[in-house]
Amino acid sequence: xxxxxxxxxxxxxxxxxxxxxxxxxxxxxxxxxxxxxxxxxxxxxxxxxxxxxxxxxxxxxxxxxxxxxxxxxxxxxxxxxxxxxxxxxxxxxxxxxxxxxxxxxxxxxxxxxxxxxxxxxxxxxxxxxxxxxxxxxxxxxxxxxxxxxxxxxxxxxxxxxxxxxxxxxxxxxxxxxxxxxxxxxxxxxxxxxxxxxxxxxxxxxxxxxxxxxxxxxxxxxxxxxxxxxxxxxxxxxxxxxxxxxxxxxxxxxxxxxxxxxxxxxxxxxxxxxxxxxxxxxxxxxxxxxxxxxxxxxxxxxxxxxxxxxxxxxxxxxxxxxxxxxxxxxxxxxxxxxxxxxxxxxxxxxxxxxxxxxxxxxxxxxxxxxxxxxxxxxxxxxxxxxxxxxxxxxxxxxxxxxxxxxxxxxxxxxxxxxxxx
Amino acid sequence: xxxxxxxxxxxxxxxxxxxxxxxxxxxxxxxxxxxxxxxxxxxxxxxxxxxxxxxxxxxxxxxxxxxxxxxxxxxxxxxxxxxxxxxxxxxxxxxxxxxxxxxxxxxxxxxxxxxxxxxxxxxxxxxxxxxxxxxxxxxxxxxxxxxxxxxxxxxxxxxxxxxxxxxxxxxxxxxxxxxxxxxxxxxxxxxxxxxxxxxxxxxxxxxxxxxxxxxxxxxxxxxxxxxxxxxxxxxxxxxxxxxxxxxxxxxxxxxxxxxxxxxxxxxxxxxxxxxxxxxxxxxxxxxxxxxxxxxxxxxxxxxxxxxxxxxxxxxxxxxxxxxxxxxxxxxxxxxxxxxxxxxxxxxxxxxxxxxxxxxxxxxxxxxxxxxxxxxxxxxxxxxxxxxxxxxxxxxxxxxxxxxxxxxxxxxxxxxxxxxxxxxxxxxxxxxxxxxxxxxxxxxxxxxxxxxxxxxxxxxxxxxxxxx
Numbered sequence: 099x100x101x102x103x104x105x106x107x108x109x110x111x112x113x114x115x116x117x118x119x120x121x122x123x124x125x126x127x128x129x130x131x132x133x134x135x136x137x138x139x140x141x142x143x144x145x146x147x148x149x150x151x152x153x154x155x156x157x158x159x160x161x162x163x164x165x166x167x168x169x170x171x172x173x174x175x176x177x178x179x180x181x182x183x184x185x186x187x188x189x190x191x192x193x194x195x196x197x198x199x200x201x202x203x204x205x206x207x208x209x210x211x212x213x214x215x216x217x218x219x220x221x222x223x224x225x226x227x228x229x230x231x232x233x234x235x236x237x238x239x240x241x242x243x244x245x246x247x248x249x250x251x252x253x254x255x256x257x258x259x260x261x262x263x264x265x266x267x268x269x270x271x272x273x274x275x276x277x278x279x280x281x282x283x284x285x286x287x288x289x290x291x292x293x294x295x296x297x298x299x300x301x302x303x304x305x306x307x308x309x310x311x312x313x314x315x316x317x318x319x320x321x322x323x324x325x326x327x328x329x330x331x332x333x334x335x336x337x338x339x340x341x342x343x344x345x346x347x348x349x350x351x352x353x354x355x356x357x358x359x360x361x362x363x364x365x366x367x368x369x370x371x372x373x374x375x376x377x378x379x380x381x382x383x384x385x386x387x388x389x390x391x392x393x394x395x396x397x398x399x400x401x402x403x404x405x406x407x408x409x410x411x412x413x414x415x416x417x418x419x420x421x422x423x424x425x426x427x428x429x430x431x432x433x434x435x436x437x438x439x440x441x442x443x444x445x446x447x448x449x450x451x452x453x454x455x456x457x458x459x460x461x462x463x464x465x466x467x468x469x470x471x472x473x474x475x476x477x478x479x480x481x482x483x484x485x486x487x488x489x490x491x492x493x494x495x496x497x498x499x500x501x502x503x504x505x506x507x508x509x510x511x512x513x514x515x516x517x518x
Numbered sequence: 519x520x521x522x523x524x525x526x527x528x529x530x531x532x533x534x535x536x537x538x539x540x541x542x543x544x545x546x547x548x549x550x551x552x553x554x555x556x557x558x559x560x561x562x563x564x565x566x567x568x569x570x571x572x573x574x575x576x577x578x579x580x581x582x583x584x585x586x587x588x589x590x591x592x593x594x595x596x597x598x599x600x601x602x603x604x605x606x607x608x609x610x611x612x613x614x615x616x617x618x619x620x621x622x623x624x625x626x627x628x629x630x631x632x633x634x635x636x637x638x639x640x641x642x643x644x645x646x647x648x649x650x651x652x653x654x655x656x657x658x659x660x661x662x663x664x665x666x667x668x669x670x671x672x673x674x675x676x677x678x679x680x681x682x683x684x685x686x687x688x689x690x691x692x693x694x695x696x697x698x699x700x701x702x703x704x705x706x707x708x709x710x711x712x713x714x715x716x717x718x719x720x721x722x723x724x725x726x727x728x729x730x731x732x733x734x735x736x737x738x739x740x741x742x743x744x745x746x747x748x749x750x751x752x753x754x755x756x757x758x759x760x761x762x763x764x765x766x767x768x769x770x771x772x773x774x775x776x777x778x779x780x781x782x783x784x785x786x787x788x789x790x791x792x793x794x795x796x797x798x799x800x801x802x803x804x805x806x807x808x809x810x811x812x813x814x815x816x817x818x819x820x821x822x823x824x825x826x827x828x829x830x831x832x833x834x835x836x837x838x839x840x841x842x843x844x845x846x847x848x849x850x851x852x853x854x855x856x857x858x859x860x861x862x863x864x865x866x867x868x869x870x871x872x873x874x875x876x877x878x879x880x881x882x883x884x885x886x887x888x889x890x891x892x893x894x895x896x897x898x899x900x901x902x903x904x905x906x907x908x909x910x911x912x913x914x915x916x917x918x919x920x921x922x923x924x925x926x927x928x929x930x931x932x933x934x935x936x937x938x939x940x941x942x943x944x945x946x947x948x949x950x951x952x953x954x955x956x957x958x959x960x961x962x963x964x965x966x967x968x969x970x971x972x973x974x975x976x977x978x979x980x981x982x983x984x985x
Contacts (some may be wrong), residue, residue: 108877115879119781122774126798126853129846136816137808316689323686341693346900346970347963348907350934351700354959357941358703365584380696387693413679441805444909444934448941470807470910477811477914485815492808499803 137496141489147278147291148238149230150204150267154184154212156222165221172217181209185231188272189263199260205232205291230276235290235483237264241273244482281490285456286467286475290483293476295491297458301371301451301466302440308375308462309439313382314432318421320383321390321428326416344384352381353448361449369450369465377449378439386435393427394420398517426513430506437502441495443470469495519646520580523653524573531569534661535561542668551671559674566681567664572657579649587641588612595634704963707956714950715751720957723752726920726931728940728951751954753961755920759837759930763916764905766841766926767848772898774845775852782853783860784882795854802850810914813843818915821927830927833917838926840915844905851901859893859977860886862984892983896976903969907962909934933958 099107160179163171185204191197205211208231215229216222236255239245241264251258267273284294320341328334356377360366366373397420405415451471459466467475469491476488538561546553553560592608595615602608611631617623618635619642627635668674712720727750778798782791818839825832832838863886871881887894917929918939940955 108880112877112879115882116781116785119777119785122777123781123786123794123798125774126778126801126846126849127794130797130800133804133808133812136812316692319686319689320692323683323690327683327686328690337690337693340697342974343967343970344693344696346903346966347700348904348909348934348966350907350909350937351704351959351963353941354937354956355696355700355703358707358956359699363585364581365588380699383696384693411675411679413682437803441803441807443805443807444913444938447913447938452942470805473807473811474910474914477814488811492811495805496808499805503803 134496137489137492140486141491141493143242143244144281144486144490145278146242146275147280148233148241149274149276150188150233150237151228151230151272151274152184152188153226154180154215154229155226156180156216156224157183158223161223163223165223169217172213175213177209177213177216181212184208184212184229189266196259199257200263203234203237203260203263205234206289207232207292230274232280232291233273235481236260237273238291239482239486240264241275242486244486281487285458286454286472287456290479290481290487293484293487295469295472295487295494297455298467298469298472298491299494300459301374301455302468302470304371304459304462304466305374305378305446305468306436306440308372309378309382310432310436312376312379313386313435316379317383317386317390317432317435318428321387321394322416322421324387325391325394326420327412341384341387345388348444349381349442350444350448352377353445355380356445356449367463367465369453369455371459371462371464371466371468373449374446374451374468375462377445378442381442381445382435382439385438386432389431389434390424390428393424393431393514396427396517397423423515426509430510433502433506433509437499437506440498440502441470443474446471447474469498520576523576523650527569527572527576527653527657530657531565531572534564534568537561538564538668541665542671542674545669545671554671555674555676559678560668562678563668563672563674563681564661564664566678567660568657570681570685571660572653575653575656576649579652583645583649587638587645590641591615591634591638594637595630598630598633600630600634700963704956704960707953708960711950711953711957715748715954719748720751720753722754723749724754724922725749725752726755726936728936728954747950751950753958755922756931756933756936756958758922759916759920760906760932760934762924762926762930763837763841763844763912763932764902766838767845767905768898768902770842770845771848771852771901775849775901776856776894778849779853779856779860780882780887782857784878784886795857798853799850801847804847806847806908806910807914809843809847810910810912813839813911813915817843825927832927833929835915835917835929836927837916837923837930840912841926843915844908844911847908847911848901848905851904852897855897855900855977856890856894859890859897859980862893862981863889864984890980892976893980896973896980899969899973899976903966903973906932906969907934907966909938913938933962937962 157180160183161175161177163175167175182201185201185208186197188203189200191200211231212229215227219227233241236245237260240247240256240261245256247254247256247261256264264273280292281294282299283296284292285297287293324334324337324341328337356373360373360376361368366376401419401423402415405419406412410418446468451467452475453465453467454475455465455467457464473488473491473495476484476491535558539557542553542557542560545551592612595611596602600611602611611634614623614625614631615634615638618627618631619638667677778794782795786794814835818834818836821836821839822832822834867885867889868881871885872878876884912932912935916935917931918935919929920931920936921928923930937955937958940951
């Protein structure tokens with residue numbers, strides 16, 4: 099091999115090596131794109147729901163209330179007959195089977211929707227109105243194009259007759275897409291068209307607030323102690339080792355801790371945001387202490403010495419000068435820690451947040467779900483409608499995380515002082 | 519109730535601030551002495567003394583009150599003739615009594631339950647009243663004490679700082695308390711588990727099927743039942759599955775992570791670095807449940823389709839899908855740590871290598887990487903510990919049944935999956951099945967602890983070498 103050939107080979111190796119590096123970065127980037135694209139393409143349709151336009155006639159013979167009846171009477175009144183009558187008018191059905199199939203096109207909450215329309219305008223007896231009733235999950239998925247219609251009938255959830263009705267409704271412009279208010283307002287449900295993340299949102303909110311209230315002050319105080327006051331001795335070393343190890347303990351172990359201490363020993367109520375918040379706080383604490391200490395460390399000693407020189411006590415120098423200067427770093431570290439806590443699932447599953455909760459929790463000691471747990475729960479469901487709901491929940495979760503991370507970066511870049 | 523008490527304590531002690539401030543002012547005028555601190559510090563001193571003891575007392579009381587009341591009530595119910603065989607039934611009766619007291623119980627109420635409910639509300643009353651009285655006494659005692667100090671013109675600022683410093687120290691102790699809590703809660707149940715199942719049967723058994731452990735009363739099992747039991751809790755398939763999936767993950771993550779770290783540290787212009795680094799770190803910020811969803815609903819079926827088209831049977835919950843996605847999740851942990859590590863290799867080493875004519879890649883391969891090796895190994899070990907502790911991806915995308923296999927297309931299970939499967943839903947307390955989850959947790963905790971310790975030592979040693 100001549101000198102030139104060897105050099106050529108070495109340069110080729112150089113180029114190859116560089117290419118490996120570039121490829122691996124690209125692989126990672128491409129994966130981010132695939133993941134985000136996959137979630138968005140599956141999930142974005144969940145923000146709309148399919149509605150079917152029907153004509154409701156409030157037949158005085160079918161309702162036992164009069165115009166202007168007090169509200170509680172209406173709430174207790176039976177709208178079942180009216181509902182069935184209304185739904186059956188959407189398409190001529192010949193026999194009982196066909197009638198049932200027709201009714202199955204609408205959500206199981208059709209009665210409630212009609213009642214709600216009646217409540218909004220109290221003197222509809224004897225009148226006809228046009229109302230948009232939420233379609234059932236199957237029709238919803240069909241209308242959004244997520245459901246193949248060219249399968250043989252026995253492998254479809256929608257029968258040929260239902261398809262015929264659907265096509266007829268479509269032709270008459272009776273099917274529309276509306277904003278899916280149920281997705282944001284409702285709790286969990288067995289029916290995908292009624293299931294929403296309202297309960298999970300509130301549950302996550304409570305958990306994170308409790309986590310913040312517990313973890314932030316303790317983390318800040320602990321890091322101030324360790325960074326500014328702690329004497330160099332065995333106890334301090336031990337605390338530091340402990341914190342570093344805790345930050346790396348798998349999150350599921352915190353779930354076991356919560357199960358044994360919070361639920362079995364102290365007997366706090368299961369499945370509640372309170373327990374979730376405490377668990378997440380214990381988990382997040384070391385993860386906040388580490389950036390807090392880093393930002394305290396970044397404040398140059400001259401600040402402390404200046405304060406001490408004009409007669410401040412150690413305490414005054416720390417709390418009047420060092421802590422305010424470290425605040426941007428502290429806050430951004432806290433927000434990033436909270437963002438991690440918001441996406442944490444495993445410990446919450448162990449403390450029973452997988453329970454099926456329909457009601458939206460009103461206090462932190464009501465049973466509830468949380469956003470990531472809702473993702474887990476729905477992803478286990480077989481109905482096709484839940485795939486889209488799960489993806490949409492992930493979209494909500496990811497957007498919260500993005501917003502939190504942006505705030506953290508903004509705080510750091512805008513307010514942090516550079517000292518060199 | 520507690521919230522009202524806390525509110526009252528806070529209001530009362532904050533109002534003492536103004537009292538302390540004006541009191542010391544008037545003392546200094548009256549006695550014509552110079553105060554040892556600014557008046558506001560006397561206010562703070564009073565606030566701290568009047569609130570902290572009372573709040574700590576309230577906290578401790580509320581932690582123990584329900585437990586004590588429960589044991590008293592169960593005992594009195596037993597004395598009155600209530601029959602229960604184990605802890606679960608006792609709990610049930612206690613819940614019933616509580617529900618009767620709250621008026622939310624609609625079942626049959628017999629005399630025993632009725633009597634117990636009456637004594638429950640009686641005890642509740644006694645406890646609440648004594649709580650209020652004791653808090654009152656605590657506050658008065660601490661206020662009298664601190665007022666006396668103030669009147670003697672103490673060095674209030676120093677005293678306040680001492681109290682606050684104590685508070686800081688206590689906050690930093692919470693980390694130790696958490697560790698102790700983890701160790702005790704894991705050990706407590708694990709010891710119960712290992713008193714039934716021999717630890718060697720656990721560590722070396724090759725069959726894991728905890729659903730067979732239906733025997734509730736662990737204290738009285740026959741030899742045949744024990745044979746059945748010891749065969750149900752074999753740890754080997756779990757550690758095999760866990761390491762297998764972690765291995766696949768590292769197989770994906772180490773090359774990609776390491777090469778991106780190297781590229782980022784050595785080749786990338788600052789502009790590319792500024793854009794690509796945060797994007798790769800997005801991978802670390804995505805919640806693992808999202809990866810799990812993606813692995814279970816997109817990647818798993820995708821692999822199965824490919825397998826079908828080339829005539830392979832691929833389980834839709836294959837170890838490959840879970841491991842691949844876990845590997846992608848781990849990329850940023852390896853890439854940013856190795857990026858840091860490579861960046862801290864001194865420039866002089868590179869310059870020396872260039873001076874003798876090496877190309878950039880030769881320098882990296884033969885000088886920079888060997889120099890950075892301890893740090894890189896540390897970052898890989900940290901990533902391994904993250905992989906074996908990862909839960910959601912494997913719960914959603916790997917299988918549930920423990921089978922000993924090295925075929926990546928079959929389904930395997932992991933330690934974390936089994937913990938979740940055992941503990942999700944209703945648990946029977948005191949059954950070996952429930953306890954086994956804690957034994958698994960303990961194993962996981964110890965394993966990750968050892969890995970982290972070695973990794974942190976390696977990284978720290980390496981840093982010290984070049985700092």
